[in-house]
Amino acid sequence: MPKVYINGNEFEASENDTVLTAVQKFGGYIPTLCYMNLKDVNIENKPSSCRVCMVEIEGRRTLAPACTTPVFEGIKIKTHSRMAVEARRTAVQLLLSDHPQDCLKCPKNGDCELQKIAAELHVVNNPYFGKTANYDQDISAAIIRDPNKCIMCRRCETMCNDFQTVGVLSAIDRGFGAVVKPSFDLPLEETTCTFCGQCAAVCPTGALVERSYIDEVWKELENEEKHVVVQTAPAVRVALAEEFGYEPGTISTGKMVGVLKLMGFDKVFDTNFGADLTIMEEATEFKERLENEGFLPMLTSCCPGWVKFIEHQFPNLLEMPSSAKSPQQMFGAIAKSYYAQKNNIDPKNITVVSIMPCLAKKYEAAREEINASPEYRDVDYVLTTRELAKMIKEAGINFKAVPEREYDSPLGESTGAAAIFGRTGGVAEAALRTAYEWITGSELKAVEFEQLHGYESIRVAEVELNGKKLRVGVAYGLGNARKLLEDVQSGKIELHLIEIMACPGGCVGGGGQPYHHGDLNVIKKRIDALNVVDKSKIIRKSHENPSIVRLYNEYLEKPGSEKSHQLLHTHYME
Ligand code: HC0
Ligand code: SF4
Numbered sequence: 001m002p003k004v005y006i007n008g009n010e011f012e013a014s015e016n017d018t019v020l021t022a023v024q025k026f027g028g029y030i031p032t033l034c035y036m037n038l039k040d041v042n043i044e045n046k047p048s049s050c051r052v053c054m055v056e057i058e059g060r061r062t063l064a065p066a067c068t069t070p071v072f073e074g075i076k077i078k079t080h081s082r083m084a085v086e087a088r089r090t091a092v093q094l095l096l097s098d099h100p101q102d103c104l105k106c107p108k109n110g111d112c113e114l115q116k117i118a119a120e121l122h123v124v125n126n127p128y129f130g131k132t133a134n135y136d137q138d139i140s141a142a143i144i145r146d147p148n149k150c151i152m153c154r155r156c157e158t159m160c161n162d163f164q165t166v167g168v169l170s171a172i173d174r175g176f177g178a179v180v181k182p183s184f185d186l187p188l189e190e191t192t193c194t195f196c197g198q199c200a201a202v203c204p205t206g207a208l209v210e211r212s213y214i215d216e217v218w219k220e221l222e223n224e225e226k227h228v229v230v231q232t233a234p235a236v237r238v239a240l241a242e243e244f245g246y247e248p249g250t251i252s253t254g255k256m257v258g259v260l261k262l263m264g265f266d267k268v269f270d271t272n273f274g275a276d277l278t279i280m281e282e283a284t285e286f287k288e289r290l291e292n293e294g295f296l297p298m299l300t301s302c303c304p305g306w307v308k309f310i311e312h313q314f315p316n317l318l319e320m321p322s323s324a325k326s327p328q329q330m331f332g333a334i335a336k337s338y339y340a341q342k343n344n345i346d347p348k349n350i351t352v353v354s355i356m357p358c359l360a361k362k363y364e365a366a367r368e369e370i371n372a373s374p375e376y377r378d379v380d381y382v383l384t385t386r387e388l389a390k391m392i393k394e395a396g397i398n399f400k401a402v403p404e405r406e407y408d409s410p411l412g413e414s415t416g417a418a419a420i421f422g423r424t425g426g427v428a429e430a431a432l433r434t435a436y437e438w439i440t441g442s443e444l445k446a447v448e449f450e451q452l453h454g455y456e457s458i459r460v461a462e463v464e465l466n467g468k469k470l471r472v473g474v475a476y477g478l479g480n481a482r483k484l485l486e487d488v489q490s491g492k493i494e495l496h497l498i499e500i501m502a503c504p505g506g507c508v509g510g511g512g513q514p515y516h517h518g519d520l521n522v523i524k525k526r527i528d529a530l531n532v533v534d535k536s537k538i539i540r541k542s543h544e545n546p547s548i549v550r551l552y553n554e555y556l557e558k559p560g561s562e563k564s565h566q567l568l569h570t571h572y573m574e
Contacts, residue, residue: 002073007080013071019055020066028079030055031088031117033095033204034153035067038163040520041457041477041504045158050151051091052117056081063087089121095151097128098176099205107144108206111386111515114151135179138187142195142211142362145188147179149207156180156199156208164502165479166309168193180207192312194478196305196502197359197511202518210359210512213381214391220351220381221264228351229267229339230260231331231411234275234422235357235507236385238529242514242522243389244399249525251533254404260355261405262397269335270407271354272414274327275421275430277334277551278302279542281324281568283434284559286497290439295319297473297488297495300427302326304364305502307572309478314485315574320498323569325378327421328354328361329370331411332378333567338555339411347376354382357422357510360502372567384512413547416447416540419533424476424506425452425459426530428499432463432472433541440466447540453531455505455524458484460493473498476506 013022033050053066058076135147200208241252301321336347365379420426451461487493508526516522
């Protein structure tokens with residue numbers, strides 16, 4: 001164990017420490033921009049390119065980057081010598097020398113790490129200010145890419161290439177003109193991008209951000225001809241409060257509903273209702289495939305990033321995913337049919353807004369073939385958790401003071417099974433809670449499938465149904481999904497059901513959630529919170545949701561019916 005001296009104070013570090021990790025361990029702070037270490041998912045980015053972590057090490061002639069300099073016995077580190085701080089300031093000034101000076105108009109204003117570090121280092125002038133880059137923006141349904149704001153930290157590239165194995169982003173051109181872009185400068189929509197948003201989740205600046213629909217939604221809310229309903233995804237309720245200073249994992253369901261009502265939505269409903277509905281359709285399909293020698297394994301199909309990934313990367317496996325639409329889309333289709341009819345509202349006058357932890361949900365809602373009607377979309381606008389927080393702040397609503405309210409009926413009723421959709425393993429577990437009872441004909445007393453809990457990124461569990469052993473695979477991160485599917489394809493592993501989510505920990509780690517700044521403990525706390533929501537529910541199996549039972553009795557007849565297929569199922573594109 002090497003002894004290290006940090007600003008004259010002796011500490012014991014570990015062999016693997018760098019100067020940065022040793023200083024952090026002992027309560028110190030060194031700014032970083034390019035550095036990123038997502039330990040739980042084995043992702044590390046340290047190109048050492050930004051140079052804002054420079055420190056002085058006694059006996060060395062030059063400053064050293066803290067992120068890549070290993071500690072050694074007796075190392076004497078000065079974290080804030082004048083020379084180190086001046087070097088950092090210069091590094092930031094150089095990064096800003098060709099950076100657009102439009103911070104007040106930037107979507108990342110207030111969340112930008114470059115802006116934050118410039119303020120910490122008192123960058124009040126810039127002797128290096130020169131010519132600003134002048135690249136075109138790339139605007140898709142989900143993501144806005146502004147290469148002018150790229151600082152070549154390469155974090156997005158690491159997420160896209162190493163974690164997701166999609167490989168859309170990389171540095172192109174050389175020298176001062178080097179910038180991270182898709183190859184051939186293609187717009188993201190013309191690439192194999194899955195719109196998972198993990199690049200945007202880690203981008204320190206405004207180079208990669210969500211496409212915002214805030215203004216459009218405010219306009220709908222002011223339009224008296226429109227009946228505007230909102231649905232909230234499972235993972236939003238355990239993350240939104242972070243934007244208002246609460247601890248990660250704070251459950252704010254009631255407050256969130258109260259806020260949405262104050263914002264002017266006509267009805268506040270729940271995507272969790274859609275999740276219970278998805279289980280009805282997915283479990284039916286699973287049972288049929290199992291009993292009639294259908295195509296196995298069956299893949300869950302509610303993560304749109306994952307759906308786009310399999311369409312591009314495994315076009316020969318498109319029989320695997322369930323044809324059931326995602327809860328977001330099922331909710332929209334039901335809002336504009338059953339709900340519209342029941343309340344005598346013309347579906348063309350209903351606007352469905354979703355609050356999602358995800359950027360790919362914006363893309364999913366814009367997919368043409370997913371809609372139940374050719375005349376209107378299932379879901380009109382998708383906002384992220386972060387966008388909702390911005391709207392709440394813009395409206396001047398005091399989140400802390402808002403009283404808790406209940407979801408509206410009937411599309412606001414949901415079970416514990418729906419709550420866990422937002423965490424890795426949850427969709428598979430929810431499906432099994434229902435499939436178990438339907439297949440065995442007996443009551444599932446111990447509702448939780450512990451084998452499907454956990455934080456690891458690839459898991460395989462065995463579950464017994466009627467004496468038959470079912471093998472269930474769970475993966476998050478598209479790189480892990482790729483590994484699992486390759487093992488299935490090669491016959492190395494045999495599975496009956498697979499759940500894939502594109503983001504770390506499932507939707508709780510979605511690209512539209514409050515920024516976790518590389519701390520995956522934040523995501524674990526959100527996972528634990530969803531398990532608490534599940535446990536707090538009296539009804540924890542989707543098929544026991546009384547509003548869902550009523551929906552089938554009054555409108556859809558039964559799961560898998562013709563009407564269900566017309567409204568709730570989709571197909572995939574090669
Ligand atoms: Fe998810 Fe979903 S669980 S994908 O992660 O299935 O975004 O939270 O809303 O649709 O329910 C996201 C979260 C959802 C959907 C649900 C599923
Ligand atoms: Fe890659 Fe996902 Fe970003 Fe697309 S959205 S560029 S797939 S990280």
